[in-house]
Amino acid sequence: MKRPEILSPAGNLEKLKFAVDFGADAVYLGGKLFNLRAKAGNFTLEEMAQGIEYAHKRGVKVYITLNAFARNDDFKSIEKFVDEVKELKPNAFIVSDLGVLSTVKERAPEIDVHISTQANTTNYRAVKVYRDLGASRIVLARELSIPEIRRIKEEVPEMELEVFVHGAMCMAYSGRCLLSNYLSYRESNKGACSQSCRWKYYLVEETRLGEFIPIEEDENGTYIFNSKDLCALPVLDELVSAGVDSLKIEGRVKSAYYVAVVTSVYKRALNLLLSDKELFKKELPTLYSELEKVSHRPYTLGFLKGGDEILQHYETSSYIRDYKFLGIHRGNLWDVRNRLEVGDEVEVFTPSANVLKLKILGIYVEKKGKFVPSGAANPNQRALIEFDREVEIPENSLLRRREVKTPSLSSV
Structure with a gap:
């Protein structure tokens, strides 16, 4: 089995340093605009330069998120951003919009382009199209199973595949959601999501204003949109054998402590897996227990094993913080x-x-x-x-x- 990279979130400069120091092979980060984590600290151009220098000196790659969906009036700012950032020599831009993809290829052809999970790529034919448009990597949709991921790698072996292995999940398909726009006027597809899916909901009948009727799956079940958190550690061996090139950790708005612990656990698990598979299996419960010591919701394998388990957490939207x-x-x-x-x-x-x-x-x-x-x-x-x-x-x-x-x- 070839070694995939551990890709960690960097919501600000401190978190970048934690990720690098605790074993990340690559980090991803955003500027102040046009990335899908507006509430992360994010980076000024000066901070981005410091972060890239810190990472590159330690052999760690840096990918810049430019994955918001653009409107016509956005492109002057996007062009300026690409022109400024390319001088810092990041390893790749992460994009989801075809117009942004073409802009990056025109203005920074020397820098790799990765297709964001927001593009909801779910099949090998779409991967081939993005390859032909000049992308070097696809961040696959989280709705895929391991056999589907393996099939894509077999059909397009020259394309790098990146898969989320840990962190928060979205109830909407590949994160494409309008709940936040309608309920709080914050546009999720431009990074300002208010996480309306985590709210506790009641029904109100039109002629009975003020009479709140609970929505119940069971006695606790009013958090009907609230997704569990992804944890793919138990199937890490299957993902590696499927040919995944990058194991991505979600969490640019999480704490530096979260970034450090999760990065370190996955790095150690990967090292064990590639050196001694039996020892990896033996150590798996201990490593899994470390992931329960960071802030998280109940864990799930998501769709990696077919999505047959219940993916929503009905009882509360609060995190477990032990x-x-x-x-x-x-x-x-x-x-x-x-x-x-x-x-x-x-x-x-x-x-x-x-x-x-x-x-x-x-x-x-x-x-x-x-x-x-x-x-x-x-x-x-x-x-x-x-x-x-x-x-x-x-x-x-x-x-x-x-x-x-x-x-x-x-x-x-």
């Missing part, structure tokens, strides 16, 4: 992100996805250039932390604390 991110290790210090205290039982998550379980015995916070004893450390402080045993903690390791009892894991 762990709190406390800080990141820099040299021998910790950059504190959330309050931590002496006596806390914590975990250190390393860039290689190893976990150390420790207890905090002492905290020394920085004040006026000195480190003084303290019972706690607060966000934005730097601290020295004494644990209950001496361990070597790698650079960029993450500190976290379990906030609630984690439910027992279902078998993988």
Whole structure:
């Protein structure tokens, strides 16, 4: 089996660095306009230059999202954006609109073009058309099964195939949705989705205003459009054997902690799979449990196994957040992100996805250039932390604390 890349989200410069440091082979990011994550921090041109330089120095590729659906009046701005960004030498533009595709090919022919999942490519003939138009990669529609993905690769082996393996899913076909436009006047196809599908709905009969009738699938079932989150880790071996070239993680609006943990887990799983398949299977439950320690909705395989399971989560649109991110290790210090205290039982998550379980015995916070004893450390402080045993903690390791009892894991 050939090695696919791990492709991670970079909602801002800090998240890009987390993705790179925790094992991403490539990252994708957007500018301030014309990408489908308007609520992500996104990048100014200067930040984009810094991010591309940081990634390229470490052998990591950078793809620029330009995947909003354009209108006539958008193209002057799009042309200017392409002209400016191409000078930074990204590895590819990700587009969904045919007009944007032609613009990129005309103004930046030296840069690869990837076709976004928004183009909802579901068959090999469409892949061949995009190949003939000059695209080098297709981000396949999330509605495809693994056998369908394999068939596309067999029919068009020269085309790179990118598949989402983790993160939030949209109830609309390939993300093409108008709910947000109608209910909150925010255009989802230009990146401003208000996630109206996550709302809790009631019915109101025309002549009985004020009488709200719950919509029930069962006693909890009013979140009728609310999709579960995708987690393809249990079928990673099948995706790799199908010939997938890029394993894509969703989450440009997620936290830096999410980006780091998910990237690291998939990278370690891929390394195990390609070196020792039996060891991969043995370690799979442990790696899966790490993915339950980031903010997520209940997981699903989506359509990868045919879509026979229930893909909607009816009970609530809230995330499961059992762990709190406390800080990141820099040299021998910790950059504190959330309050931590002496006596806390914590975990250190390393860039290689190893976990150390420790207890905090002492905290020394920085004040006026000195480190003084303290019972706690607060966000934005730097601290020295004494644990209950001496361990070597790698650079960029993450500190976290379990906030609630984690439910027992279902078998993988």
